[in-house]
Amino acid sequence: MTHGLDLAGTVVTLFGDRDRLDTALCREFGRRGGSTHNVTASTGWLSSAIVTVLRLDTESGYEALAQLVAADLPRSHVVAVCAEKSDPGAARQIDDLCRSCGDRHDFSLIWHPASAIAVPPIELDETTTDPMRDLAATIADEVQIHAAPGRLARYETRTFDPTASDH
Numbered sequence: 001m002t003h004g005l006d007l008a009g010t011v012v013t014l015f016g017d018r019d020r021l022d023t024a025l026c027r028e029f030g031r032r033g034g035s036t037h038n039v040t041a042s043t044g045w046l047s048s049a050i051v052t053v054l055r056l057d058t059e060s061g062y063e064a065l066a067q068l069v070a071a072d073l074p075r076s077h078v079v080a081v082c083a084e085k086s087d088p089g090a091a092r093q094i095d096d097l098c099r100s101c102g103d104r105h106d107f108s109l110i111w112h113p114a115s116a117i118a119v120p121p122i123e124l125d126e127t128t129t130d131p132m133r134d135l136a137a138t139i140a141d142e143v144q145i146h147a148a149p150g151r152l153a154r155y156e157t158r159t160f161d162p163t164a165s166d167h
Contacts, residue, residue, distance in 0.1 A: 055081050066097075091111075111160065
């Protein structure tokens with residue numbers, strides 16, 4: 001895990017459900033000196049969103065993506081997160097939607113295995129491996145990269161591997 005990246009002063013708009021992953025994300029951004037603005041209702045895209053995490057497995061995240069695709073909105077830095085799909089058609093549809101945003105926005109899609117967030121909720125210390133905490137750190141690392149000045153509109157995708165040792 002990189003964990004050393006600084007998000008001081010960055011406000012991340014988080015479209016999600018305030019579930020365990022959202023909680024882990026809020027903690028990770030806070031630990032790095034940033035903060036979150038949580039959006040749990042299906043309001044669509046917020047014009048104030050500049051640095052954003054879209055949880056595509058949530059109604060608010062998917063609705064925000066749909067509006068971002070459909071509207072000509074100011075350039076944003078977006079990290080989308082989605083559980084891997086067993087249906088190749090569904091995965092391709094999500095990839096196509098996200099890719100279309102890369103023409104106007106700095107956009108990254110992180111696929112993760114559903115098992116990464118299915119761990120039972122227990123208190124873990126910093127030395128215990130926790131896929132949820134590792135996924136949150138990976139997302140925060142990606143947000144830090146996207147929040148850097150001078151980033152151009154582009155699309156990137158990758159897969160989070162909870163068994164990799166570089167989280």
